[in-house]
Amino acid sequence: MYKFIRDILFQFDPENVHHFSMNAFQYACKIPFFKKIIQQQYCIEHPSLEKNVFGLHFKNPVGLGAGFDKNALYLNELEALGFGFVEIGTVTPKSQQGNDQPRLFRLPKDKALINRMGFNNDGVETIAARLYNRKSTINSPLIIGGNIGKNKTTPNDEAWKDYVICFSGLFDAVDYFVVNVSSPNTPGLRELQEKDSLKKILSELQNINHSKNKKKPLLLKIAPDLSQEQLDDIVDLSVEIKLDGLVATNTTIDRSGLLTPESRIQTIGAGGLSGKPLQQRSKEVVQYLYQQTHQQIPIIASGGIFTGADAKEQLNAGASLIQVWTGFIYEGPGIVKNICKALIID
Ligand SMILES: Cc1cc2nc3c(=O)[nH]c(=O)nc-3n(C[C@H](O)[C@H](O)[C@H](O)COP(=O)(O)O)c2cc1C
Secondary structure (H helix, E strand, O other), X not given: OHHHHHHHHOOOOHHHHHHHHHHHHHHHOOOOOHHHHHHHHHOOOOHHHOEEEXXXXXXXXXXXXXXXXXXXXOHHHHHHOOOOEEEEEEEOOOOEOOOOOOOEEEEHHHOEEEEOOOOOEOOHHHHHHHHHHHHHHOOOOOEEEEEEXXXXXXXXXXXXXXXXXXXXXXXXXXXXXXXXXXXXOOOOHHHHHOHHHHHHHHHHHHHHHHOOOOOOOEXXXXXXXXXXXXXXXXXXXXXXXXXXXXXXXXXXXXOOOOOOOHHHHHHHOOOEEEEHHHHHHHHHHHHHHHHHOOOOOOEEEEOOOOOHHHHHHHHHHOOOEEEEOHHHHHHOOOHHHHHHHHHOOO
């Protein structure tokens, strides 16, 4: 059924389809009983799916990656689709438009996407207010991650201030934080993955964290394009700063091995590639980090997860939790249930 709907949706611009589908779904969820029916259809519960990771209780290990619900607009609807957790953002201090459209492209032959969104978001104040409002009106067990970044116009040597603003602004609104220094779509951002810059950002955030009554888990999201040396630096720093977890990985700038014709890839241009072509590299990074951290730091796997078998591979590689994004577009609303069904141990 979803394959049929997907074929129709794939005739239209990806970003418009994204907004149209989520708004239509949100509207439908306002119809009495519709949301209940969706929940009955898509949510799955089983004790073997439950996980305690970095001090939080997850009803299942399948989350939605950052960038899907950047502005925390659709949390109730995503919860109805069974997600164990949703990562909002990337949130920046000031709202920004992101790059010019078109900036999101499908590569159906590769089951992939290329995006150069550029952190389009409503800004920390608006998003925090939205989250506080939700908290005060409903009692929901959905775990929410806050993925934070810097504004495009902030120079790298002042980037840490942007992370501090977002961390402070969202502190009581989210359950865990992810520092995003790995998006390829904000010029110079990935340079912040170098040890000194990263140390400055993470230690400033941990200082604030330690001053609070109850700390929030602090995670770092990394690019799949890092060298082994850079990964080793990340491992050292994670131990030094006492990070609570790592998210591996963001999208890649690599374009090798694609089935989509080279001319099409050239026409699309710059951006981060996600989906199936990222799966292997993402798994390698998860495995490497798991070994090098001596299994001491929980890892969220992100990259090319479409099925239960994909999820199992990432969990076997050392991940504690997994996130989907491109898989959600290609597999449809049943993705969480299908993955969870494969993970249940009786
Ligand atoms: C359109 C789009 C927008 C994204 N925006 C963000 C973002 O704002 N912040 C972030 O950390 N990751 C972002 N990502 C990366 C995803 O969270 C995920 O890490 C990546 O796509 C790999 O997973 P996948 O292969 O399952 O899609 C985005 C991905 C896509 C496709």
